[in-house]
Amino acid sequence: MKKLFLKSIIATLVLSVFIGNGISVSAAAIKSNDEKIINNIENVTNTKDIVKGNANNIVYLDEGIMNIPTSGKQPITIKDDSNKTTDLTVSLPTKNTGNISKISNNGTILYKNTINNSSNIALQPINDGFKALININSNLADKEYAFTFNLPKDSKLVSSASYLGKQYDTKxxxxxxxxxxxxxxISPAWAKDANGQEVPTYYKIVSNNKLVQVVNFKKDTPFPIVADPNWTKIGKCAGSIAWAIGSGCFAGAKLLKIKKYIAELGGLKTAAQLIVGATTWEERLHAGGYALVNLAAELTGVAGIQANCF
Structure with missing residues (x-):
């Protein structure tokens, strides 16, 4: 059962700073800039699914418990809801990332840049994971942002191209x-400029546990840019489909068809959500066309999938 939450994380606000020429920048100016950054992020992302933390910086997810770092140099910690053991931790890009600067009324958590204002990192907890937002303010910002995952033993990051095959790459x-x-x-990489246009971006896996998002902006790209690595704990339906694929339950032509339909629907996560949300042939056709209809037909009758998806 979804838990109720109270708004909460205590943000450390800088009252005033001094720049090189000795001119004081007021707390109001800092606040105004924070609000501008958050407004830009929230104009691009959906805020309705944000889950707010309690006074102890804890967010109760649908399945699990998240500890929100009060500093960007600390990792996000995800714990199993049943036995409270740590499932994984994720370190944000730490370069220039300091303490929480502001939390919006919607629940977006902004971390201040301790060196300059070329980019900022923000966090939006959601029911099944989190969105880590990169707000790029100028062409002086880095183009690469690394997220380090401290995973359970023998777990690793793999691309969908490696897992499903290049011809079925969902990104x-x-x-x-x-x-x-x-x-x-982790949902496919995306980035949008100030005009809402897509900016070229992609992921690269540096090691078994480090994921880098590359944002290929240009000097004349309209800034700011918002990019979003979105991590979600796999749901029961997607999990059962993934288990069937990874365990060898499907083989040959049937397996290739399933991979093809998943790719056409935009990925494993989206495909599972569409299957769960559409219960009739007509609904599936409307929601995902014949790719969803055909995928459902291929999956029907498999015990674990039947119980979790249909």
Whole structure:
């Protein structure tokens, strides 16, 4: 059952700073800039699914408990809801990232840049994970942002191209366990400029546990840019499909069809959500066309999938 939350994380606000020429920048100016950054982020993202933390910086997810770092140099910690053991931790890009600067009324958490204002990191907890927002303010900012995952033993990051095959690449990143079963998903990389236009971006896996988002902006790109690595713990339906794929339950032509339909629907996470949300042939056709209809037909009758998806 989803828990109720109270608004909460205590933000450390800087009252005033001094720049090189000795001119004082007021707290109001800092606040105004923070609000501008958050407004830009929230204009691009959906704020309705944000879950707010309590007074102890804890967010209760649908399945798990998240500890929100009060400093960007501390990791996000996800714990299992049943036995409270740590499932994984994720370190934000730490370069220039300091303490919480502001929390919006919607629940967006902004971390201050301790060196300059070329980019900022923000966090939006959601029911099944979190969105880590990169707000790029100028062409002086870095183009690469690294997220380090402290994973359970023998788990690792793999691209969907490696897991499903290049021809079925959904641009997602999967975290797989020692049995090659997907346990969580990072949604495809995206970035948008100040005009709402897409900016070229992609993920690269540097090691088994480090994911880098590359944002290829240009000097004349309209700033600010918002980019978003979105981590979610895999749901029951997506999990059962991933288990069937990774365990060898499907093979041959059937497996290739399933991969093809998942790719056409935009990824494993989206495909599972569409299956759960559409219960009739007509609803599936309307929600995802024949790709969803055909995927549902291929999956129907598999015990675990039947119980979690239909």
């Amino acid at each position: 997602e990143i999967f975290i797989v366990d020692k049995n090659n079963i997907v346990t969580s998903i």
